[in-house]
Amino acid sequence: LRLICTTTAVQRKNAGASGPEKYTEAFIKKQIEEFNLGKRHLANMMGEDPETFTQEDIDRAIAYLFPSGLFDKQARPLMKHPTEVFPEQRKIQWGEDGRPFHFLFYTGKQSYYSLMHETYEKFLNVQKHQDELIAQDLPLQKEKRNLAGSRWLTKIELEEMLVEKMSDDDYSRFIRLLEKLVALPCADLEEKYIQKFSKEVPAQLQKVLIEPLQYDERGVAFSTGEGRRKTASATAVVYDNGTGKITVNGIDILHYFPVLQDREQLLFPFQFLGRIGKHDMVCTVSGGGRSAQAGAIRLASAKALRSFVTEKEVEFMRQAGLLTVDPRVKERKKPGQEGPRRKFTWKKR
Amino acid sequence: DDKLLTEPLKHPDFFSVKELFTLKDLFDARVHLGHKKGCRHRFMEPYIFGCRLEQDIIDLDQTMQHLQLALNFTAHVAYRGGIILFVSRKRQFCHLVESTARACGEYAHTRFWQGGLFTNAHVQFGPGVRLPDLLIFLSTLNNVFEPHVAIRDAAKMNIPTIGVVDTNCNPCLITYPIPGNDDSPAAVELYCKLFRMTIIRAKDRRRQSEAVEELR
Numbered sequence: 001l002r003l004i005c006t007t008t009a010v011q012r013k014n015a016g017a018s019g020p021e022k023y024t025e026a027f028i029k030k031q032i033e034e035f036n037l038g039k040r041h042l043a044n045m046m047g048e049d050p051e052t053f054t055q056e057d058i059d060r061a062i063a064y065l066f067p068s069g070l071f072d073k074q075a076r077p078l079m080k081h082p083t084e085v086f087p088e089q090r091k092i093q094w095g096e097d098g099r100p101f102h103f104l105f106y107t108g109k110q111s112y113y114s115l116m117h118e119t120y121e122k123f124l125n126v127q128k129h130q131d132e133l134i135a136q137d138l139p140l141q142k143e144k145r146n147l148a149g150s151r152w153l154t155k156i157e158l159e160e161m162l163v164e165k166m167s168d169d170d171y172s173r174f175i176r177l178l179e180k181l182v183a184l185p186c187a188d189l190e191e192k193y194i195q196k197f198s199k200e201v202p203a204q205l206q207k208v209l210i211e212p213l214q215y216d217e218r219g220v221a222f223s224t225g226e227g228r229r230k231t232a233s234a235t236a237v238v239y240d241n242g243t244g245k246i247t248v249n250g251i252d253i254l255h256y257f258p259v260l261q262d263r264e265q266l267l268f269p270f271q272f273l274g275r276i277g278k279h280d281m282v283c284t285v286s287g288g289g290r291s292a293q294a295g296a297i298r299l300a301s302a303k304a305l306r307s308f309v310t311e312k313e314v315e316f317m318r319q320a321g322l323l324t325v326d327p328r329v330k331e332r333k334k335p336g337q338e339g340p341r342r343k344f345t346w347k348k349r
Numbered sequence: 350d351d352k353l354l355t356e357p358l359k360h361p362d363f364f365s366v367k368e369l370f371t372l373k374d375l376f377d378a379r380v381h382l383g384h385k386k387g388c389r390h391r392f393m394e395p396y397i398f399g400c401r402l403e404q405d406i407i408d409l410d411q412t413m414q415h416l417q418l419a420l421n422f423t424a425h426v427a428y429r430g431g432i433i434l435f436v437s438r439k440r441q442f443c444h445l446v447e448s449t450a451r452a453c454g455e456y457a458h459t460r461f462w463q464g465g466l467f468t469n470a471h472v473q474f475g476p477g478v479r480l481p482d483l484l485i486f487l488s489t490l491n492n493v494f495e496p497h498v499a500i501r502d503a504a505k506m507n508i509p510t511i512g513v514v515d516t517n518c519n520p521c522l523i524t525y526p527i528p529g530n531d532d533s534p535a536a537v538e539l540y541c542k543l544f545r546m547t548i549i550r551a552k553d554r555r556r557q558s559e560a561v562e563e564l565r
Contacts, residue, residue: 098479
């Protein structure tokens with residue numbers, strides 16, 4: 001069984017253009033043959049059918065045969081098809097008689113400049129179309145493009161698309177040209193071309209589903225929420241038509257949280273929405289300390305209250321920070337230091 | 350094969366390049382208009398007809414002769430399958446020049462010129478690269494009004510050059526200079542049209558001659 005280990009070439013940066021390691025076609029072909037042979041051997045070892053051995057089966061088999069506790073997924077043993085492991089590279093750019101294939105070969109950055117050439121051509125087309133419409137006194141179309149929902153490709157994605165390195169200046173020039181093209185009134189003509197370079201960005205709120213209210217046997221509306229803070233996790237059930245009674249793990253809050261600060265944290269979501277005496281709450285919490293538990297219950301109750309409230313108020317809650325999970329956890333101690341930040345006492349001699 | 354190559358060299362105008370343009374065409378395309386007297390380059394004085402209200406007028410008779418020599422040379426180079434590179438650093442005509450080159454099946458370079466493109470070609474492109482056999486400048490100056498680096502590089506690498514030289518350009522290192530206007534769109538479109546027609550004509554002639562040879 002031959003494992004193809006990851007080289008430094010396969011990282012987030014695209015190394016496809018010109019690096020010191022150039023893989024010849026013969027080398028890649030040999031790697032593909034070895035990969036297929038190895039796949040069949042692996043299937044035999046695992047006792048499965050070599051013909052129907054998919055990539056997922058390979059991954060599972062490797063994880064079983066070579067268990068690794070390393071945190072970085074890319075550092076673990078890997079067996080993938082060579083086209084995924086070795087990045088795409090440029091083959092020889094000219095034919096037998098020496099004439100290059102691309103008409104912009106002698107510029108050095110042929111893909112980038114041909115892209116600029118094409119985009120400029122679309123720009124001129126749209127301008128010509130606009131002039132024709134103006135000559136015939138027709139109104140120019142003005143359908144507003146949805147600007148908030150899309151973004152342009154990043155520099156790395158563009159480099160991957162063109163298999164060629166480009167500098168930051170080149171990238172910003174290209175984006176400026178695209179913006180100019182999009183700003184024209186009749187840009188809908190080249191909509192398909194523009195979509196090749198834009199990606200959808202769904203707005204944050206659309207992802208989060210707010211659950212509808214549930215009703216228990218007495219007909220009272222209630223809703224549940226979960227929250228975490230440091231090591232504490234809590235679940236809260238908020239009932240409607242209540243008197244403002246709050247129970248934690250079967251104990252009233254006055255007895256469970258003797259400190260005023262924790263009780264304030266619990267009441268904050270209700271106070272923000274102005275619904276202090278209107279809801280009952282029953283929660284369970286475990287783990288963490290007194291402050292962490294209070295924070296966890298606060299998050300859980302805020303999440304539960306989302307179902308009772310309009311979307312605008314949900315947005316207000318989000319902006320107030322009631323719905324954000326607090327990412328602060330205990331920082332680890334580092335070697336050579338006494339704590340996470342405190343260093344050992346410095347002695348002059 | 351030898352006959353194919355030596356046959357065109359016996360005639361002074363094998364590709365009948367003179368029919369492609371007339372003096373009137375050059376005048377209508379405003380090729381005779383130069384820059385103001387203050388911008389005049391010393392070496393362009395032989396090519397200037399005169400000066401009217403401080404604007405230089407280029408002598409179109411000389412332009413005709415130079416243009417005919419240049420077009421004849423491009424036709425011969427294209428006939429022998431040479432690589433032709435169109436160079437221009439004018440932003441207005443960048444797209445036009447690139448489209449002309451693409452239409453002919455030749456190459457263009459209208460972008461920023463990297464230092465070692467010709468002199469360091471084996472490192473830039475790879476071993477075994479073939480450099481262009483002819484350079485055509487639609488404008489010899491770059492965006493800072495200095496002579497384009499490619500003129501000097503081509504002279505270093507022994508590559509012949511054809512260039513449209515305006516009254517503020519230096520015609521020294523160019524093998525076939527064409528004194529004429531390089532700023533008006535009409536003039537540049539005329540040059541592109543002429544070069545495109547000669548190259549296509551020469552290539553068609555070559556294909557015909559090869560077909561005739563094969564039939565024998």
